[in-house]
Amino acid sequence: MAVESLNMLWKQVEEGSVVLLDIRPQGAFTEAHVPGAVSAPYSRMGWAPAVRRWLNSQPGGVAVALFGDNRVLVETAKKALEQLDVPVAATFEGGVAAWQAEGLPLVRIPNLTADELVKNLQHWKVIDVREPYEWRSGTIPNALKIPLGELPHRIHELDPKARYAIVCASGNRSQAAAAFLAERGFEVGNLAGGMSVWLGSGHPIERG
């Protein structure tokens, strides 16, 4: 994609006239994505119908663009949408490195390994976004317990100057929570693999 049209694409994403679907796996999206992009990891099974349903639930007049890091995957996703008569206005297959090389912005959320987090626990406030029934297996000491669904209306409890490590069972929900907080200006990291790795590594836990 030419630089001018890339800048044009970013302008349209920013003003909301184009919705940018990031087709990469969820983990890659969390690590770095275009501000405002929507995570929609491509799959041959049911992806295009699900995207169409979602688009139909959005306000009309929004065009679709695809963001990925591999030509084959981007082309396959584009064809799948076009087969359902969903036009694709633009595609970008250079991934986050090429996007950033053009000076365009990214939201980045570092992945923390359990070993890194336990060594640097004094520098992070931990938010455990699991459901209450999951806390019985143990939580990271002093973690704030905010189930994912409660995060949007409890965001005022958080300190905008703190660094938050987001934790769930396997690292999936925490990715969503971390992306949500990062887009709202919080400095966050995501515990890769979640409590399954933390517990498996024998790191300290709190029960109760």
Add this chain to the structure above:
Amino acid sequence: MIWVPLYDTTQGCSSYVIGDEVTGRAVVVDPLETVGVDNYLLTAQEWGLAISHVLETHVHADHRSVARALAEAVGVEVGLSHRAPVSYPFRPLREGDRLELGQVALEVWETPGHTEDSLSFLVYDRLRAPEPWMVLTGDSLFVGDVGRPDLAVASAEGAEAAAAQQYQSVRRFLSLPDYVEVHPAHYGASACGGLFMSKKPHSTIGYERKFNRLLQISDVEAFVEQQLRLLKPPPEGAARIRGENLGLVVEA
């Protein structure tokens, strides 16, 4: 661990996408032209993985590989035995090398016999245990059989020497615990094995220890004799296919 075998059912070839769900990194072993580069990319994507390593257990003589094309599509070098006589740049692998995906890791064993450059990969999932869980045996140990020794050598003496190497290589697997899963590069009627190769693509060390006829032979000469006596005809176009997989220009 994410474990996705992809087969070519017409030729009895197996390839593997093995991933670490924590880091999202994946290795592809022995990718097949019949499965296709796009299929490996799409499969990895669907399991939430990005391919960080492309490996071959050896340079194949029975089917076309897409290891180079896949490696190029994801921007890495193919990992091959340092003994592989290929004409293109690759990442040389040696005995004891470890490829780390995260909690999942592969350890390289050099297991010559089928070819001089044959490798096996022990697979670890440290989220479960520090011990290996499965072994990708390439064309050394098969389910019910072992890999033939004659496809990459020029003479009868060469095949005999390779069969003797194969004896040492397949017996080495007997040092592994019974529960370790065996995942070879072929199954069924593939031309790379002998008469006893099972249609079932996977087994365990314990089952093969007990019931693989070639592993019952504890004498190298008897093993070599049996291997050479039971040879099938070589796969059609073996020399040409191997030449292409080596990256050589081959006359049609």
